[in-house]
Amino acid sequence: MKKSRIKKSKFIVTFLPIIIILIVFIWLLMTIFEGEKPQAHLKPLPEYLSKSTAFTITVSDLKMGLKNLNMSIKQDDGPGIPIFKKNFPYEGLFNKGGIHKFEEEFTLDPKKLILVQGQANLIIEIHDFSKRRGGDGNLTILEHKMIVDTIPPSISAMSRSHNVNMGGSGMIVYRISTDTSKSGVLVNDLFFSGVPFMNDPQSGIYICYFAFPYNFKKDTALYLWAKDGAENETKRSFLYHIREKRFRKDKIAISDRLLDNILSSFPPDLFDPGDSNIEKYLFINRRLRKENSAVLKDLCQSPSEERLWDGPWLRMKNAATMATFGDQRIYYYKGKLIDRAVHLGVDLASLATSPVQAANTGRVIFAQDLGIYGLTVVIDHGQGLYTLYGHLSSIDVTFGQPVTKGDTIGITGTTGLATGDHLHFGFLVHGVPVNPIEWWDSHWIKDNIYRKLSMLDKIIEK
Numbered sequence: 001m002k003k004s005r006i007k008k009s010k011f012i013v014t015f016l017p018i019i020i021i022l023i024v025f026i027w028l029l030m031t032i033f034e035g036e037k038p039q040a041h042l043k044p045l046p047e048y049l050s051k052s053t054a055f056t057i058t059v060s061d062l063k064m065g066l067k068n069l070n071m072s073i074k075q076d077d078g079p080g081i082p083i084f085k086k087n088f089p090y091e092g093l094f095n096k097g098g099i100h101k102f103e104e105e106f107t108l109d110p111k112k113l114i115l116v117q118g119q120a121n122l123i124i125e126i127h128d129f130s131k132r133r134g135g136d137g138n139l140t141i142l143e144h145k146m147i148v149d150t151i152p153p154s155i156s157a158m159s160r161s162h163n164v165n166m167g168g169s170g171m172i173v174y175r176i177s178t179d180t181s182k183s184g185v186l187v188n189d190l191f192f193s194g195v196p197f198m199n200d201p202q203s204g205i206y207i208c209y210f211a212f213p214y215n216f217k218k219d220t221a222l223y224l225w226a227k228d229g230a231e232n233e234t235k236r237s238f239l240y241h242i243r244e245k246r247f248r249k250d251k252i253a254i255s256d257r258l259l260d261n262i263l264s265s266f267p268p269d270l271f272d273p274g275d276s277n278i279e280k281y282l283f284i285n286r287r288l289r290k291e292n293s294a295v296l297k298d299l300c301q302s303p304s305e306e307r308l309w310d311g312p313w314l315r316m317k318n319a320a321t322m323a324t325f326g327d328q329r330i331y332y333y334k335g336k337l338i339d340r341a342v343h344l345g346v347d348l349a350s351l352a353t354s355p356v357q358a359a360n361t362g363r364v365i366f367a368q369d370l371g372i373y374g375l376t377v378v379i380d381h382g383q384g385l386y387t388l389y390g391h392l393s394s395i396d397v398t399f400g401q402p403v404t405k406g407d408t409i410g411i412t413g414t415t416g417l418a419t420g421d422h423l424h425f426g427f428l429v430h431g432v433p434v435n436p437i438e439w440w441d442s443h444w445i446k447d448n449i450y451r452k453l454s455m456l457d458k459i460i461e462k
């Protein structure tokens with residue numbers, strides 16, 4: 001008994017200090033010598049630095065806490081330019097009262113920092129209060145590479161005369177610098193996207209078809225506009241002349257018989273069952289009209305970049321013009337003004353159920369019912385030009401089908417908001433309705449488009 005007790009105490013005397021040392025060592029490793037690096041997050045992480053940009057840095061160190069934070073920006077072999085420096089205090093036992101989380105917003109202004117164009121490296125170094133690394137603490141380095149680009153792209157007009165009718169179309173040829181990512185024409189704040197000439201963006205030569213909406217004021221400003229990858233923008237004026245146009249006023253009396261006739265073309269579940277006929281009619285003329293134009297606008301957002309059309313657009317054979325583009329329609333019911341709308345196409349009437357031809361070569365992008373337009377076909381002619389054929393009684397083409405100028409695409413009818421058999425012919429430039437008359441006119445096309453394109457052929461031949 002005695003012997004074993006002596007053995008036990010001998011063992012404790014020999015090993016206890018080792019155990020204690022081991023415990024202390026582990027404790028030190030877990031506290032003041034902890035090896036956990038500080039955490040760091042930077043927001044945002046832009047690819048380019050073009051203008052004064054605000055960033056937020058969030059750093060944290062849950063164990064020994066934050067010791068210091070150093071931010072600098074470096075270009076090539078040059079010295080780092082200091083941006084922000086912060087030393088945190090050591091407080092309380094094992095820095096329990098110190099700073100464990102820190103967030104700061106700072107701005108980088110490439111002009112103020114006199115950064116040159118090209119790569120810049122934002123470097124953020126954070127130390128904690130651990131005694132590791134010879135007492136320096138654990139280190140986290142966060143780097144973010146950006147390209148400094150503060151030079152806006154260049155854009156300038158190559159074509160000279162731009163005479164545009166109110167409610168009409170225009171075309172401009174322009175040159176851009178190769179860093180441009182998006183360019184075109186601004187009509188007030190309405191943007192029309194340009195396309196590279198001959199499908200070759202490297203040439204730097206672009207063409208853009210644009211519309212001057214019928215309801216824009218004559219003194220509306222037009223600009224060429226370009227943006228580069230770094231979001232630098234250039235807005236530049238060019239020579240143009242807007243020709244005033246007065247649109248016709250058209251009084252339309254709505255009778256009860258006409259109402260019945262019109263409403264029979266629409267599915268009854270389109271309306272609230274409790275609505276009167278005139279309420280149903282107003283729903284069609286206002287809400288449905290608005291919804292349909294939104295569908296058309298969406299439909300025309302990704303045109304074929306290639307020019308598919310050639311020569312003037314065909315006008316329906318032997319057809320009389322029943323209504324023109326921009327007609328201001330005022331609707332009366334029992335002598336009272338009830339509504340207004342603008343007619344955004346040309347109505348053409350021939351014999352009932354006449355064949356309808358594709359006015360130019362292109363691709364069918366819509367062939368189905370479209371509310372007030374009834375059975376409708378829309379053709380993409382490339383580079384932002386589209387035609388619309390409404391009120392058809394039948395459609396002979398399908399979505400995606402290529403069509404050649406003169407191909408029969410359907411038969412006239414009275415579907416949608418139509419009172420007699422006719423074709424509603426619409427022309428859209430990037431989804432904005434324009435007067436089709438210009439596109440039927442070979443002289444207008446020659447003066448406003450072909451002359452500008454042939455000038456480019458001469459430049460390219462040289």
Ligand SMILES: [Zn+2]
Binds near residue numbers: 323343423424425
């Ligand atoms: Zn019409």
